[in-house]
Every structure is written in structure tokens, then in C-alpha cells.
Amino acid sequence: MxxxxxxxxxxxxxxxxxxxxxxxxxxxxxxxxxxxxxLSMPVVKSETTRSLIKRETKRRDQRQGAEQAHAQRLYEANHDD
Ligand SMILES: [Zn+2]
Structure with missing residues (x-):
């Protein structure tokens, strides 16, 4: 529906x-x-969110060691949904 x-x-x-x-x-x-x-905004919004998540994940994958763990904590602190 x-x-x-x-x-x-x-x-x-x-x-x-x-x-x-x-x-x-x-x-x-x-x-x-x-x-x-x-206009059906929810569709546009979810597309934007998806590409943002993809970009965030890619950036996270490029980090190594302690910096990666730090970025992970920051990401979780800012994305607790
Ligand atoms: Zn009315």
C-alpha cells in the first residue's frame, strides 16, 4: 500500500x-x-541515506588499527539509530 x-x-x-x-x-x-x-520524498530520502551509508562504510574500511577503532566509536556515537 x-x-x-x-x-x-x-x-x-x-x-x-x-x-x-x-x-x-x-x-x-x-x-x-x-x-x-x-512528491514522494521518503523514496528520495532513503536513496540519499543509502549512498551516505555506503560512503561512510567505504571511508571506515580505508582506516587501519587504532584510527579505525576510534572512527568506529565516533561513528557509533553519531549513528545510534
Ligand atoms: Zn485541512
């Missing part, structure tokens, strides 16, 4: 909604159906 970002034209509220078939979601704030579907 696709998850889309919507912007409400009536109250400018932005929200995400799961869309099943041709069903039109309503604004959770004002119940308006006058919505604008925004």
Missing part, C-alpha cells in the same frame, strides 16, 4: 496517508478532500 504525502489546500496542513486503490484521503485537521499530493 503506497504512502503519500499530502498538503491540504483548505488549511495548508501536511500529512502522510496510506492510499488504497482510488480512495481519496481526507485532511485529518479539517476533513477537506481538497488535497494536493506531494
Amino acid at each position: 503506497p504512502l503519500y504525502d499530502y498538503s491540504c489546500r483548505a488549511c495548508a496542513h501536511q500529512f502522510e496517508a496510506l492510499v488504497r486503490g482510488a480512495k481519496v484521503p481526507v485532511c485529518p485537521e479539517c476533513k477537506s478532500e481538497d488535497l494536493e499530493r506531494l
Whole structure:
């Protein structure tokens, strides 16, 4: 089921909604159906995150010995998700 970002034209509220078939979601704030579907940002974000992780991993692999252990600790401290 696709998850889309919507912007409400009536109250400018932005929200995400799961869309099943041709069903039109309503604004959770004002119940308006006058919505604008925004570009699918989550896909773009995950692509960016993936390439960042790849770059981070490559950089880490180039480090050796104590420096590598230090970088590992820094990486874990900054990426605890
Ligand atoms: Zn609204």
C-alpha cells in the first residue's frame, strides 16, 4: 500500500496517508478532500541515506588499527539509530 504525502489546500496542513486503490484521503485537521499530493520524498530520502551509508562504510574500511577503532566509536556515537 503506497504512502503519500499530502498538503491540504483548505488549511495548508501536511500529512502522510496510506492510499488504497482510488480512495481519496481526507485532511485529518479539517476533513477537506481538497488535497494536493506531494512528491514522494521518503523514496528520495532513503536513496540519499543509502549512498551516505555506503560512503561512510567505504571511508571506515580505508582506516587501519587504532584510527579505525576510534572512527568506529565516533561513528557509533553519531549513528545510534
Ligand atoms: Zn485541512
